[in-house]
Amino acid sequence: VPSTDEEIPDWNRIVDSHARRVVQIGFKILGSEHDAEEVAQDVFKEAFLLHRRKFIRDWTGLLVRLATLRSLDRRRARKELVSLERMHEVLCNPSNSIDEDEMKEWLRAQVAQLPERQGAVVTLICFQQMSRDEVAKALEMSVENVSATLYQARCRLKESISSFVRGS
Amino acid sequence: MMKTNESTHRLNEDWEPPFDLAFRLVAAESFSNEALERVKNRAKTLIDAKENLPTADPVSETKEVLGYRASQRMTVLSVAALLFLVFGSFLAYSPMQNQAYAQMVARMSKLKSFVCQIRQVDESKLGELESVPKQELSYKAPSFYRFTQISGETQILDLATSQSVVLDSSRKEAMRSKTSLQDLESPASFVEKLRSRFQTDRKSVEELGTRTIEGKHAVGFRSDMNGDVVEAWLDPQSNLPLEIRMHSPAVDGIPVNEKAATKWTIVSGFEYDVPVDDALFDVAIPSGYSEVRLLTSAKQELRNRFDRFTMMLRECALRSDSVFPISLERTELFKIVSKYSLEWSEKRDGATNFEEQKKVSLDQVDAVTKFANLISDGMDFLALRREPKVGDALDFQYFPGARLNDADRPVAWFSPDGHQTYRVLYADMSIRDVKRESLPSRP
Numbered sequence: 256v257p258s259t260d261e262e263i264p265d266w267n268r269i270v271d272s273h274a275r276r277v278v279q280i281g282f283k284i285l286g287s288e289h290d291a292e293e294v295a296q297d298v299f300k301e302a303f304l305l306h307r308r309k310f311i312r313d314w315t316g317l318l319v320r321l322a323t324l325r326s327l328d329r330r331r332a333r334k335e336l337v338s339l340e341r342m343h344e345v346l347c348n349p350s351n352s353i354d355e356d357e358m359k360e361w362l363r364a365q366v367a368q369l370p371e372r373q374g375a376v377v378t379l380i381c382f383q384q385m386s387r388d389e390v391a392k393a394l395e396m397s398v399e400n401v402s403a404t405l406y407q408a409r410c411r412l413k414e415s416i417s418s419f420v421r422g423s
Numbered sequence: 424m425m426k427t428n429e430s431t432h433r434l435n436e437d438w439e440p441p442f443d444l445a446f447r448l449v450a451a452e453s454f455s456n457e458a459l460e461r462v463k464n465r466a467k468t469l470i471d472a473k474e475n476l477p478t479a480d481p482v483s484e485t486k487e488v489l490g491y492r493a494s495q496r497m498t499v500l501s502v503a504a505l506l507f508l509v510f511g512s513f514l515a516y517s518p519m520q521n522q523a524y525a526q527m528v529a530r531m532s533k534l535k536s537f538v539c540q541i542r543q544v545d546e547s548k549l550g551e552l553e554s555v556p557k558q559e560l561s562y563k564a565p566s567f568y569r570f571t572q573i574s575g576e577t578q579i580l581d582l583a584t585s586q587s588v589v590l591d592s593s594r595k596e597a598m599r600s601k602t603s604l605q606d607l608e609s610p611a612s613f614v615e616k617l618r619s620r621f622q623t624d625r626k627s628v629e630e631l632g633t634r635t636i637e638g639k640h641a642v643g644f645r646s647d648m649n650g651d652v653v654e655a656w657l658d659p660q661s662n663l664p665l666e667i668r669m670h671s672p673a674v675d676g677i678p679v680n681e682k683a684a685t686k687w688t689i690v691s692g693f694e695y696d697v698p699v700d701d702a703l704f705d706v707a708i709p710s711g712y713s714e715v716r717l718l719t720s721a722k723q724e725l726r727n728r729f730d731r732f733t734m735m736l737r738e739c740a741l742r743s744d745s746v747f748p749i750s751l752e753r754t755e756l757f758k759i760v761s762k763y764s765l766e767w768s769e770k771r772d773g774a775t776n777f778e779e780q781k782k783v784s785l786d787q788v789d790a791v792t793k794f795a796n797l798i799s800d801g802m803d804f805l806a807l808r809r810e811p812k813v814g815d816a817l818d819f820q821y822f823p824g825a826r827l828n829d830a831d832r833p834v835a836w837f838s839p840d841g842h843q844t845y846r847v848l849y850a851d852m853s854i855r856d857v858k859r860e861s862l863p864s865r866p
Contacts, residue, residue, distance in 0.1 A: 270466040278462050282454045292458050299466035328817045332865045355448055362445035381438075381446045412442060 269314055270299065276315075276383075277322040283382035284326035286356075286363055294329060298322050319393040323375045330367040365412055373408035376401055535564045536699045540692040546670075546685040557692075567704035579706050586706040597712040631656075636665045636691075666691045728804035729837050733848050735801030736834060737827065738794060742766075745827040747834055747850070751805060756798050764791045822866055825850040833863040 277298050281291030298321040302311070311317055366377050372394075379390045380401075387405075391398045438446055540557040548555065561569040566583035577590045589598045631643030631654060641656040652670040657663070667690040708714050739756065740747045742763045748755055767787035774780040805819075818838045825832045829850035836847040838859075845862055847855045 266470045267467050270463050274463045275459055278454060278459055283449055283452065288454050288458045291454060292462055295462040296465050300469060303469045358445045359448050362449060382449050384450060
């Protein structure tokens with residue numbers, strides 16, 4: 256959605272165009288519709304205020320970036336509901352069952368514990384299923400950097416489980 | 424039990440167990456259309472509320488300016504404020520009102536110079552002034568000020584050109600800056616600045632009688648507005664002040680802290696039209712001094728704004744049964760302002776006569792405006808935090824639900840300097856600077 260420096264662009268159109276994605280990102284990271292709504296509201300307000308101070312060239316990028324970072328911030332502030340111990344218990348004994356919700360909550364906690372850039376890349380590619388090109392544009396990174404960051408995140412996530420298994 | 428939805432297996436990466444399944448589960452989740460509509464509707468109301476949203480200028484994170492330390496900047500402002508009071512006092516205190524005011528403006532405009540001394544003293548030591556260290560202030564027409572602090576540092580200001588220099592004689596260092604007080608070109612202009620205040624305060628001025636100051640007969644007056652007390656002792660012959668006593672336990676009528684509540688500023692030792700050396704008012708870097716460049720960047724600006732933000736939180740709590748705001752949304756904050764205004768209206772309605780009602784109305788406008796300005800400052804702080812980039816850690820957090828003076832209860836924290844330090848505000852309004860690893864967790 257184009258905008259000019261002088262006045263607010265068609266704000267309603269911006270909201271209509273991006274609300275779904277903003278809420279979706281919040282929801283995927285937080286797993287709660289209520290929390291996703293709150294984050295989305297904060298994100299739109301922050302974007303609106305930013306626009307009043309400076310020219311926004313890329314509304315999609317800004318909103319995706321804000322939604323991802325603010326949601327990860329909020330997720331990090333929560334206590335982990337499903338522990339590595341619980342996941343290890345399931346992995347070591349496949350007869351143990353784990354609830355879907357438990358599984359999702361565990362993954363969200365793991366992703367939120369990644370360094371911010373890695374968490375954002377994993378969120379957008381794996382939760383939001385955006386292409387590397389889209390992620391690179393939204394996060395103001397090169398495509399190569401996105402791939403490298405995703406690789407680092409993957410190694411880190413794998414290592415988190417492996418080291419736990421080794422330790423125990 | 425775990426279940427998978429095959430239709431959602433469009434992951435860009437082949438993850439190993441248990442991540443593969445977990446990612447698919449999360450990717451398959453969806454939210455309700457009602458939630459989406461609620462978000463859209465709320466976001467669209469921002470355009471209607473834009474007039475009430477902050478419109479502050481952007482703060483550049485990279486901008487460096489020649490500056491002097493914040494404390495010294497405050498010194499300049501304090502001195503200016505002080506002089507406002509010193510010279511503005513005439514209007515209200517002169518028994519001859521407008522005629523005296525005109526004479527005083529003419530008199531002040533013709534002053535070539537003056538010197539005075541300033542002391543900060545606790546109420547309990549008002550009787551021992553001579554033992555209190557003093558700062559010295561000199562003025563040279565048309566726009567030069569020289570202020571020597573207790574520490575020995577000297578600040579020279581030329582308000583006509585907005586130039587300022589701070590000299591540290593022990594280190595032979597000088598810091599230059601632009602001052603923003605360029606509109607204050609002479610002592611007479613201070614009178615103009617405070618004229619409205621003292622005009623509105625005619626009724627509350629009370630006479631203090633007479634006393635002798637350094638062998639001169641002095642007439643005293645006292646003004647008390649919003650807790651800011653000024654006692655002026657004037658020479659009735661010259662219409663010039665001999666001594667000014669100020670007590671400002673509040674900023675904009677809002678109590679600051681216990682220490683400030685008992686602090687007085689005493690300005691005395693006035694000498695008018697004394698010979699002063701022009702060289703003492705030169706804002707150029709003196710020979711033998713090295714110029715120091717200090718950053719007074721956006722970070723300091725944000726730090727100052729955080730202080731206003733904390734004041735906003737405190738005032739909100741004071742007006743909400745000691746509970747800090749449940750959110751920092753504009754609507755929530757202005758709800759508190761409305762409630763405060765309503766309380767004043769009830770007070771006004773309870774007034775027994777027209778004069779009293781009128782006074783309460785004026786006080787209401789004053790009090791509510793100040794509170795709303797504080798809210799606006801707090802919101803400016805929230806709006807001016809920079810746009811986050813990927814890789815940024817969180818630089819601000821607010822924990823709603825605290826009660827004023829709850830022990831060890833964090834209310835908010837903020838990093839003004841790129842995550843080197845964090846300022847944590849507690850419910851007792853204490854602030855602690857900590858490293859990231861020591862940040863309090865969400866209560």
